[in-house]
Amino acid sequence: MKARLAALLLLGSSVASAQPAPSAPSAPSAPSASSAQRERAERLRERAREDREIVYFLKPPETHAFELYHDVIQAGGADRYLNVVRAGSTVQDPKAVVLDTGESLPVETLKGEAIRKAGLDIGEPVRPDSEVVVIRFPKVAAGQTLRLRISETYTDAGRYKLEGDELVFDRGFGRTRNAVVLPAGYALTNCSIPATVSETEDGRIRLDFVNPRPDEISVLLTARKRRSQK
Amino acid sequence: MRLLWVVVFVLSAAAARAQDSDDYTRYELLAPEAAQFRIVYEVTATTPGALFYFNPIRKGSDASDEAVYDRASGKPLRFEVVDGAAARAAGETKADLDTRYIKVELPRPVPNGGELRLRIDKTYKDPKSYFSEGERVVFSRSLGVRRNAVVLPAGYELVACNVPAQVLQEPDGRIKVSFMNPGPDAATVVVKGRKLP
Numbered sequence: 001m002k003a004r005l006a007a008l009l010l011l012g013s014s015v016a017s018a019q020p021a022p023s024a025p026s027a028p029s030a031p032s033a034s035s036a037q038r039e040r041a042e043r044l045r046e047r048a049r050e051d052r053e054i055v056y057f058l059k060p061p062e063t064h065a066f067e068l069y070h071d072v073i074q075a076g077g078a079d080r081y082l083n084v085v086r087a088g089s090t091v092q093d094p095k096a097v098v099l100d101t102g103e104s105l106p107v108e109t110l111k112g113e114a115i116r117k118a119g120l121d122i123g124e125p126v127r128p129d130s131e132v133v134v135i136r137f138p139k140v141a142a143g144q145t146l147r148l149r150i151s152e153t154y155t156d157a158g159r160y161k162l163e164g165d166e167l168v169f170d171r172g173f174g175r176t177r178n179a180v181v182l183p184a185g186y187a188l189t190n191c192s193i194p195a196t197v198s199e200t201e202d203g204r205i206r207l208d209f210v211n212p213r214p215d216e217i218s219v220l221l222t223a224r225k226r227r228s229q230k
Numbered sequence: 231m232r233l234l235w236v237v238v239f240v241l242s243a244a245a246a247r248a249q250d251s252d253d254y255t256r257y258e259l260l261a262p263e264a265a266q267f268r269i270v271y272e273v274t275a276t277t278p279g280a281l282f283y284f285n286p287i288r289k290g291s292d293a294s295d296e297a298v299y300d301r302a303s304g305k306p307l308r309f310e311v312v313d314g315a316a317a318r319a320a321g322e323t324k325a326d327l328d329t330r331y332i333k334v335e336l337p338r339p340v341p342n343g344g345e346l347r348l349r350i351d352k353t354y355k356d357p358k359s360y361f362s363e364g365e366r367v368v369f370s371r372s373l374g375v376r377r378n379a380v381v382l383p384a385g386y387e388l389v390a391c392n393v394p395a396q397v398l399q400e401p402d403g404r405i406k407v408s409f410m411n412p413g414p415d416a417a418t419v420v421v422k423g424r425k426l427p
Contacts, residue, residue: 187387188388195397196393197407199389210394
């Protein structure tokens with residue numbers, strides 16, 4: 001349990017299995033005190049040292065789909081990575097690569113009852129529409145780490161859509177480093193959270209968000225298709 | 231006797247350098263051929279008893295179309311452009327002798343423990359800070375003020391901004407980037423726009 005909690009602290013909405021963590025100092029047995037300790041540890045984690053980052057590549061908004069990749073580091077003892085799909089989103093075509101070696105890893109997507117049958121702890125109650133991407137790898141030896149890149153395509157009609165002729169992307173980001181690349185042919189019109197803005201080599205607009213605070217940023221951005229000025 | 235103390239207080243405060251706070255600058259990029267941008271600078275004078283406020287005109291920039299307003303009343307204020315020596319003589323003791331200043335006549339002395347909020351409106355021509363690169367416009371300037379916004383010319387989209395900024399569309403369709411600089415140094419800001427087809 002302690003190991004899972006440690007993984008949750010490290011990975012946010014994702015869950016990694018790991019060998020038992022070193023014994024913690026003797027803790028009060030009352031659940032409330034334990035909960036308070038977890039909350040305190042969560043709030044006091046070193047944000048700048050977190051290595052999780054994510055890049056979203058928005059597809060045409062009428063598809064409600066966006067490709068993304070995110071990178072995570074797995075510590076000694078981990079032998080799988082569970083990527084829990086956010087409620088309201090569906091996932092397609094997940095892939096995983098070990099960035100240290102370039103090796104591809106097998107992935108499987110489990111839903112609802114299949115998650116329960118597999119005995120996976122996804123860190124939250126399993127619902128019929130729960131979805132998790134499971135990436136397995138040989139157990140990371142003590143003192144070693146593994147850097148993974150997970151690539152997926154998400155569809156989320158609630159958070160990514162076309163309103164009139166305006167692209168709307170509305171999503172919370174928990175990581176320190178997040179980026180969004182607009183679809184080709186779109187000009188940025190609004191962004192609620194401060195971002196640096198740049199152009200990709202193929203002319204798409206990219207926004208980079210750095211959040212040094214241990215909280216989530218709620219990013220609302222809009223864009224319009226470039227067309228001739230009247 | 232009380233009147234004498236008031237006079238002494240006002241005169242000594244007026245001689246001191248005016249302190250300010252709360253400043254915010256809005257840069258509106260004008261047609262790029264002219265290399266001009268409008269600056270709307272909001273600042274609060276906080277030196278008790280101060281009768282003037284001095285706003286430096288940055289070296290290398292040609293200023294025009296100046297106007298100053300009292301933000302409390304909305305009324306315009308009298309001002310004149312003076313050189314550094316005149317600014318020093320009028321109480322801006324640390325004025326740079328090679329710099330020109332907008333010397334604003336405050337409508338009343340800054341109250342003790344209070345403040346006087348100003349809006350200074352001016353247009354700068356500065357081709358080193360605002361220029362074209364092909365179909366793009368570039369605004370590149372070191373900004374010492376902590377809160378700033380840069381508004382692109384009408385018909386331009388944002389393609390680059392090197393400091394974290396909100397992006398907001400103005401009611402007239404222009405794109406604004408708005409940012410705060412919490413660090414100790416001036417921000418070297420580069421904003422690029424591209425003309426929409």
